[in-house]
Structures are given as structure tokens and as C-alpha cells.
Amino acid sequence: MDLSEFVEGASVQTKKPHACGGDRWRIVRRGADVRIKCLTCGREICLLPDELKKRIRRTEGKA
Template identity: 35%
Template sequence: MEQKNFQLHDIVEMKKPHPCGVNRWKVIRIGMDIRIKCEGCQHSVMLPRKDFVKKMKKVLETATEE
């Protein structure tokens, strides 16, 4: 299985879109659980890391270091 590299504030695409129709999510918390926020309706969801890695399709935009 390929290693999925993601970090805080990345924009990721999940395998299934959110019910609002948008499939862009921002990673807003990383730990044992990953919290992601829908870029369309701003709804946030917390997933266990294992589930997040399984459901994530790819990283669309990486966060830039400031």
C-alpha cells in the first residue's frame, strides 16, 4: 500500500464527497484522530487516523510553510 503523506492545513480529496456536493477537505487537526473540515459548507468531521488514511484518496494542495 502506498504511503499517504499529509500534514496540517493540507487540502485532501476523500473517496466519497460530502453530502453538500464538495469533495475538498482541509486537515485542521492531526493526532490519534484526524479532524477535517469541508471546504464547501465548513462542517467538520473527526475520524480515527486508520479510517482517515483508508478513506483519503489524495492530497490536492499541500500547506505552504510560512
């Protein structure tokens, strides 16, 4: 997986589900860190790109 896949608006699936049980996220903002939003509960979290890369199972491109 390439970091260039983390574009704003892309959907991603994490290896481990969020606390709410959802594993689908949308990339909200891509900068020095990446803000992603849980599509199940709407909560947003910030991760470093390298951390995000480790947590993600796959990206689903821009919806």
C-alpha cells in the same frame, strides 16, 4: 499513501463526496484522531487516521 501526509493545513480529496456534494477538505488538527473540515460547507468531522487513509483519494499538500 503515508500517514505523514496528513499534516495540519493540507488539502485532501475524498473518494466519496460529503453530504453537501463537496469532496475537498482541509486537515484542521492532527492528533490521536484527525479533524478535517469540508471546504464546501465548512462542517468539521473527526476520523481515526486509518479511517481517513481509506477515504482519501489524494492529498494536495499544504496550501
